[in-house]
Amino acid sequence: MTSAQLIAACLVVPAAGAAGIALAGSWPNLRESVTLGTAALLLACVLGLLPTVLAGGVPQLFVLEMLPGIALGFRVEPLGMLFALVASGLWIVNSVYSIGYMRGNDEGHQTRFYVCFALALAATMGIALSANLLTLFVFYEMLTLVTWPLVTHHGDNEARKGGRVYLGVLLGTSIGLLLPAVIATWAIAGTLEFTPGGVLGSASSATLGLLLALYMFGIGKAALMPMHRWLPAAMVAPTPVSALLHAVAVVKAGVFAVVKVIVYVFGTGALAATTASDWLPTVAGFTVIAASVVALRSDNLKRRLAYSTVSQLSYVVLAVAILAPLSVIGATLHIAAHAVGKITLFFAAGAIYTAAHKTEVSQLDGIGRRMPWTMGAFAVGVLSMIGLPPAAGFVSKWYMLAGALQAEHWVAVGVIAASTLLNAAYFVPIVYRAFFRAPQGKAHGEAPPAMVLALLASAGATLALFFFPHVPLALARALPGG
């Protein structure tokens, strides 16, 4: 297959998979086979693009001209390649987990669930591979809309409320701030193509600052405070949704768009030459610390994980906002590193809920003795969150810190140091409780095997990325400004 056909396949495979899942709805085993088959095929297509991109090629696909001068088109550059790899790779793991979770908890509307999941992956691929801002925006909105049925899956009052906040914040920011920013970019630059070095060269510092603010707060999926409320609200969803979408696909689509906009629309060099982005590290740093503090005070495990995600996402924003080459590499790596670590943590939370029906941190005494595999994987995820070897989070944090030191950005250095302590403070006690306190309540074992298998796989990936970071690192280094 040519690379253009591979790009098309990356979009068509999950969309066609959604149709297949809908058709197979009456036969659960066939339906789940379609999901797994689609996920495997998608990963194969994404991997098919990898050699070309690693060799420095830029595969492209032009579909049609949506507006005069603006195409619906796709172009695979290193950052998008990495994001596509992470999302499609974890979809397989997550599908295995979903099957265990949805059957173990006897959830309803399973066909709708798997259909929306496949559509969400199609939208994610569209975002990852987009060649310009308009294409990115189209798929960004599609991702919000197809994940809404997943967030409101239970259909009760709580789900309805969560869904309103989810949709309200995400559509509110994207239509209210991001769309005007995109249109203003078009009006100023006359192009929306992602261009190394940026396209806004002619604009004044004040205009750049305003545009940057519109972009940063308009990309609500990146959960920069105060646009973060949707993420904890989305925790009403079944755990597999929280795991893949709200630790990987949706939130990473947000920070991916942030990095993409700063690198390819503004240009790190062009931004560094002005004062337009001076405020951004402070806002991101504040989000890192504030979200950690909220996480520290949350007893609900999923809520704690959600605020931890808010905090970790702002690491990426902070790192790219420093505009130093090493920190841009760190930001890129962190997209992958946080994904594998956080999905492990969510998997564990879902496994605990399925096996023991526990949702609060304070209920987890001694659970590591009953669910050793699950809590072992959880501990690996915790290492990655704190940024300790031998977990993936160490590598990305290393580069971020090195970048901050390189740029002599002391605020960022302080934020990273302080938040490392905070991360330890809200994650280590969970591990301590699980292994070193006596179990309470009636006995139970591990969650269904499919779930355990999935969380061990993602924990393994978290360790593997520490020992073999070559591919993500090569992709991150190939970024302009990285």
Place this chain on the structure above:
Amino acid sequence: MIAEHLPALQVVVPLAAAPLIVLLRQPGVAWALAVAASVFAFGASLVLAAEVARVGVISYAMGNWPPPWGIEYRVDALSAFMLVLVSAIGALVAPYALRSVAAELPREQHYLFYAVFCLCLAGLLGMTITGDAFNVFVFMEIASLSMYVLIALGRDRRALLASYQYLLLGTIGATFYVIGVGLLYLVTGTLNIADMAERLAQVGGTRPVLAALAFITVGLSLKLALFPLHLWLPNAYAYAPSAATALLAATATKVSVYVLLRFYFTVFGAGLVVRTLPVPEILIGLSIAAIVTASLVALWQADFKRLLAYSSVAQVGYITLGIGLASADGLTAAVVHLFNHGITKGALFMLVGGIALRAGGVNFARLQGLGRAMPVTCLGVTLAGLSLIGVPGTAGFISKWYLVLGALEAGHWWLAGLVVLTSLIAVAYVWRFVEAAYLSAPAPGAARIAEAPLPMLAVSWVLVAACIWFGFDTSFTVEGARRAAALMLGGAP
């Protein structure tokens, strides 16, 4: 030979179908004739549009009396675009009407519906194609009178009152229009629009001309339901038969907007309207009022059809806002939104007609949990609703794009902000439907509700698919609108 007379046939065929239907009376035959006439009109409009793209302007002298003495039919980029919209909606509503009318109207009134439907279509097409200011009035009255009848055919008795309200306000509107035309005739001595434009350019903005402008503006504003002259619209849309609502909502106000554009930019010229007089400021102000108030009022409606009717008032506001910007992008936004909103609202009102047929009404209480009983219909409403909001990948997004672009290029940052913020109100009212249909427990007895009849569903989905299609492939809509905008601004003295 036939092709030569296509501009005349465009109007004459549906016009002639109406008396034929009254003579034949048999409902099945009446329906078949209405479908044939509207499909012919659609075909004719496509041929004309292709011809206009090739040669520029088609001028047809009615009865071989050369203009400016005879009545001229004139098809240019703008009117060709409108003809396609109006006749396409007509050609879709006619097949849709079969099951809908059969369910909503007593059998002895069926032929009346189809006869009046054809008259209405002929009137709207005539208003669009004619190049004669008085002839516009004649067709306007044909269209309006048939609309009053269409609305009054609604089975709810409140339809009569709604029709009567519209009759009063519509007549005032038409009278104002004809007074304006009369004043222009006094000044220029001609009724041919192109001729009038040439002569007015020499006269300039004298007092009778300004008075004519004022009368025509107010008269047409009533017809196109510009805030605060929109009061007839919500009841008319809510109580008319479903098929009639779909036709009216998708075409009637749009054709009046077209006539307004014609007078502003062809007859009076952008020089007078935009640069000398504060028309843009007034239009922008009223449009904002329309968008904000009607969107908010829509949010609180208990009936989904009324909600959509108020949303139409708001959407007309977006169109007039584009006109108020009076730039290439603004006018492109206005013309493109005429089309995009036409297909979006057409789709919505058709689907809602299907729901009304099956669930017995579209009060929100009846919509509870309908996503299970009518999944195809509800998905269609949701997708068309996304187009109403202006989500990317739908037709509505293209309109919003040009509107915001026009506002930004005019330096009105606040206006761009307002456009996107009011889209969020649309999110809220569309999501009222989505939550009711998908997140509420079904009302007792709802389980027995089936999908709408297949022909209705199929035709509605043609429009839903169009809402998505024209969100990606904009070569017809945006190119057509840009040509029309260039024509309007290029015609300025």
